[in-house]
Amino acid sequence: MEVLHALGIDSTVLYLFVIATFAFFALSSIAFGPYTEALLEREKRTKGGEEAAVELSKQAGEMRLAYEKKAREISTQIKSIFDAHRGEAAREQEVLISKSRAETAKLVEETSRRVSTELVEASKKMKEETPSIAQAMVAKLLSKKA
Secondary structure, rough: HHHHHHHHHHHHHHHHHHHHHHHHHHHHHHHHHHHHHHHHHHHHHHHHHHHHHHHHHHHHHHHHHHHHHHHHHHHHHHHHHHHHHHHHHHHHHHHHHHHHHHHHHHHHHHHHHHHHHHEEEEEHHHHHHHHHHHHEEEEHHHHHHO
16 A cells, blocks of 8 residues: 555545446446437337338339329320320311312302303393393484484
8 A cells, every 4th residue: 555655646546436436336327327228219219210211212112103104004095085086076077078068069069050040041031132122222212313
């Protein structure tokens, strides 16, 4: 012990060592133990959360791919339905146009025939009335001169 006294270390060091040891064990059981347990539990949850986040991200990617695939399928179905209806409408339009053209041609032919008939009748009537008109004109001219 004299060596310790020569170095300037007395019995208070022993008391300080005992107090520090007691404080360490007391704090370990009261403060550090629960804190360590809470920290370990938090790390477990975080790691589990990270794994869950990775899994959920993977599932979200798979769901997005499935959604895009279904969207493409539905778009293809809509396009095929639209094309079918457009083709049907084009055929119906062609039928209506050809029907209208036939009716128009028939109407034009009928009108042309009626006009030619009326023209022939007017020509006959004019030929029949020409002599009587000429006589009326001559009579009128002669009556003015006299």
